[in-house]
Amino acid sequence: MFSDADAAALYDVLNPWDPERWPGDRFYDGLVAGAHSVLDAGCGTGSMLRRAREGGHAGRLTGIEPNRAALARARRRADIEWVEGTAADAGWKSEFDLVTMVSHAFQCLVTDAELRRSLAAIHAALRDGGRFAFETRHPQARAWEEWRPANATDVTDASGRTLRVWHETESVAGDVVTFSETIAEPDGTVLRVDRTRLRFLGAAALDAFLAEAGFAVEARYGDWERGPVTRTSREIVTLARRA
Incomplete structure (x- = not known):
């Protein structure tokens, strides 16, 4: 009664990418604008990358997503590279300046094995000194x-x-x-x-997985205005650099 395509279209209605309204979207838009080559892992319907291209980003933009209905919506824009799969499936080697996982996609990596495979693939996809940006809800x-x-x-x-x-x-x-x-x-x-x-991982657990994968935490925020993580923070926003 309500197809996968219907659900993907509804997602865009419920979660419009709007940096003027949502500070989290603005945070990521700034990072993407400053990177020549960007991989969005778990790109969903591709809203972030489509917005970047519409805003004049002239570099390489790539999205990878396992949900076919979401990816079909993303592919309405043909000047971005869209790939079906997961972060763990990525086979890129030293090709991107920035990898993102937005909209709490990182939390979909539920097992230790999924986390390790995904982080290893993201690390491999980044150039030396490249950054991985993601957020999780603070437990x-x-x-x-x-x-x-x-x-x-x-x-x-x-x-x-x-x-x-x-x-x-x-x-x-x-x-x-x-x-x-x-x-x-x-x-x-x-x-x-x-x-x-x-x-729902805390900061210490996140840092242990990142260090094991070869990342160094460059910055850690508790909100989208780049404030510190406190006892009342609802988010853990992480910028990690390929060491």
Whole structure:
């Protein structure tokens, strides 16, 4: 009743890339603008890279994404290189100045093995001195406690259809949270349910994985205005350099 293509289109409605409105988007736009060659790992529908090209970025822009429906939307722009796959699948060698994982995509790397393979591939894809930029939700903020049907969002999709979307935490096992996203009619008739697992790592654990992969942490922020990580931070924003 609600296809993968419908879900990908709805994602863009719910999560428009807008650096004027969202400081996180502005943060990444600045990094991308300053890099000649950029790989966005887990690029989704490609909004960040499409925005960069529209803004005049003349260098190499590449996105890699495993979700075919999302990638099909990204491929509407043909002057960017789009690749189907995951960060761990990447076979590039010393080709990029910057690799990004935006919109908390890093948290989809749930197991230690997934993390290690992905970080190794990202490290290999970067030139000497290249940077890897990503963010994760700080576990201390316990964002998953806000994922409940009472916080549903009503939205009008691109076709003019009104929908209701909510998230619901199903389980918390150590640092891994399983939750569902439900898309429904306004009367509650369910059209689609997707389940996702995310890993919530603290800064020390992140740094251990990065160091093992050959990265040095260049900067660490607790918000999108480049403030320090504090006891109330909701984000862990990391800039790591290929050592």
